[in-house]
Amino acid sequence: MRYFRAAAATGQFSMAATEEHVSQSAITNAVLGLEGLLNVKLFDRLPHGVALTVEGNHLYQHVTRILESVNDALRQPRIRLDSMSGQVSLGGTYTVLGYFLPGLLGRFRNQYPNIGLDLHDLPRVELERKVLGGAIELGVFLSSNVVDIGRFSHRTLIRSRRQLWAAPGHPLLQGEPPSLKQIAEHPYILLTVDEGEDSTMRYWRVRRLEPQVAFRTASMEALRGLVAHGFGVTVLSDMVFRPWSLEGKEIESRPLAAAIPDMEVGLIWRKDAPLSLGAEALRDFLLYACGR
Numbered sequence: 001m002r003y004f005r006a007a008a009a010t011g012q013f014s015m016a017a018t019e020e021h022v023s024q025s026a027i028t029n030a031v032l033g034l035e036g037l038l039n040v041k042l043f044d045r046l047p048h049g050v051a052l053t054v055e056g057n058h059l060y061q062h063v064t065r066i067l068e069s070v071n072d073a074l075r076q077p078r079i080r081l082d083s084m085s086g087q088v089s090l091g092g093t094y095t096v097l098g099y100f101l102p103g104l105l106g107r108f109r110n111q112y113p114n115i116g117l118d119l120h121d122l123p124r125v126e127l128e129r130k131v132l133g134g135a136i137e138l139g140v141f142l143s144s145n146v147v148d149i150g151r152f153s154h155r156t157l158i159r160s161r162r163q164l165w166a167a168p169g170h171p172l173l174q175g176e177p178p179s180l181k182q183i184a185e186h187p188y189i190l191l192t193v194d195e196g197e198d199s200t201m202r203y204w205r206v207r208r209l210e211p212q213v214a215f216r217t218a219s220m221e222a223l224r225g226l227v228a229h230g231f232g233v234t235v236l237s238d239m240v241f242r243p244w245s246l247e248g249k250e251i252e253s254r255p256l257a258a259a260i261p262d263m264e265v266g267l268i269w270r271k272d273a274p275l276s277l278g279a280e281a282l283r284d285f286l287l288y289a290c291g292r
Helices: 003-009 013-018 024-038 054-075 094-099 101-111 124-133 192-206 220-228 279-288
Strands: 043-046 049-052 085-091 113-123 138-142 152-158 162-166 187-191 213-219 233-237 252-254 262-267
Touching: 003 024, 003 054, 003 101, 003 252, 003 279, 013 220, 024 049, 024 054, 043 113, 049 054, 049 252, 054 101, 054 279, 094 101, 094 138, 094 192, 101 113, 101 262, 113 279, 124 138, 124 262, 138 192, 138 213, 138 279, 152 279, 187 220, 187 233, 213 220, 220 233
Parallel strands: 085 113, 085 138, 187 213
Antiparallel strands: 043 049, 138 262, 152 262, 162 233, 162 252
């Protein structure tokens, strides 16, 4: 299950082998064994990697939950966590609340059933202001968008690589990994939510390039639908990738020829004030669960 999850997360058996410190054949044999056991095809083999099938994505969700439960059981302190109680105020931005935090918060609640969570959905600037002012104890947002992170105590939780998304059969999915210059020759769907336009244009302009923007949208599902139906391509992080649109049309992802900055999710809290016991527990849980 670990080897399958690594292959699904990286999109390449060779990268999965490096992450798991095993040979590539061990990853291949694990995937073949699972496919034989379940009698389904878990991956589509592509020229430069693999992509989950619909059945593979269903299994990936189950496997992720299973392995997370195992890790939680092994890491759980030898004290009764249900004896800790309190309330934690936690703020998050659109992307982290939709694609990152729910599963983690569910696991936290299972371990600390008597700690209540007071959740706030806020834009980044408002979230920063409330953390600095003490109205919210912990904030989780796309820290790659922040200019002055040093105002807070902070830690990076995950880094998620950005890849090309396109409809199956798109010319950019053929041959060698595409460059931003090649992507600029095709219509581009630009996501604007969570400062998406600013963060996107930042790395385009570093290379003195401009995407051929066909449509701007704050809706992730609208973007998926447009990409899946071939109206354009986009570059977004693995954290928000799903291999199909809302109506079930397929989407493929592909690494880029040259590395661009990862999307980072970060955790912040005030420098000059102690956290409550509940907030400390949540902070430490998030850092531990994300391997930090």
